[in-house]
Amino acid sequence: MSLRIGDITPDFTQESTIGSLNFHEWIGNSWAILYSHPADFTPVCTTELGLTSKLDDEFKKRNVKVAALSVDGVASHHDWINDINETQGCEVNFPIIADADRKVSELYNMIHSNASETLTVRSVYFIDPNKKIRAIITYPASTGRNFNEILRVIDSLQLTDNYSVATPANWQDGDDCVIVPSLKDPQVLKEKFPKGYKELKPYLRMTPQPNK
Template identity: 50%
Template sequence: MEEQINQMPRIGDMAPDFTADTTYGPLRFSEYNKGSWVILFSHPADFTPVCTTEMSGFAIQSDEFKALNTKLIGLSIDSIHAHVAWVNNVKKNSGVLFNFPIIADIDMKVSKLYGMLQPNESQTAAVRAVFIIDPTGKVRLMMYYPLNVGRNMNEILRVLKALQTADKHGVALPLNWVPGEQVIVPPPKTVPDMEEREKSNYEMVDFYLAKKNL
């Protein structure tokens, strides 16, 4: 049992597929993921303060995620009735609608599949996990937060943009990179490549570390 709880996908793995009931109806994850990026994120419980701030943050910035061809999908180990009641409560109190599916993972099936249950943190509540999955269904990034620390929405958006930029331009991104800043050109693999680089207009910190503007 514990081995199953601790199982989690790794970066580069294909995201495990599943079917689930959500606040927007039944869903097969592979169909939801098809043709777009997906951010799958879990929260410990409905009607809790930190989770309310986080889910509201995703909802408030949902248009920005949509513009990045990215769908959102939440999860907790609560019933669909609790989810709908919470969505209604937050909308009435703050005017914010959780306008993305929230998985009712009452049997913990998806939580176990994605390693969202961390036994030394909680046996029955999912930690604050974030999975960024690309349009091919591959896991590209994972973040795990404990129950009592909220996530940083700016960082989630930053790494999503970084992954998309790296894919589009075949580059790497330096420390604290944000869109508009220089990117890192992959290092040369041969001596001729090294010599060619020295003639380029890249910003050369050294032959293996060169930056350019996009």
């Protein structure tokens, strides 16, 4: 059965570039991103893992841990890291999970047989500290991920959790947000949104981003 938003992310233990990794223990009280790449020593994947390393500070300030995964073995991952560091000007600083037996890939539906019988697609799972899947994005092998979008999704999810707002189309950090429809009590609205809000319709109320 395919995983869906709102599901508890499946736990697993698998070898990685940092040793044996138990997924739920590794997440701890952090947010997490688990993403698959089709194969080691491939061009698009090399750029993605390099950029992940360069964005380490951005992930840390959002309390996000990142792990990558492919069906290659640990030795291959370690050899490939040398290439990533050399060509991308970085130091890979996050675990790459070795899924040679495809246990995790199949558990997370990362192998799409109509695309490839053997290689993982570019899946991204956004997971909160309660181990719940909050968003899923899947790209084909030929399309490198937009990491600005990955950070944007994290920011949006965390705003919803902390401030009871949603983010409108094309929202970027600092833009106005939408007050969630479930909030209706005027006193609660006044307390939660001291900057005020503009009611365009009873269901459409815009407010300045609360944490800015």
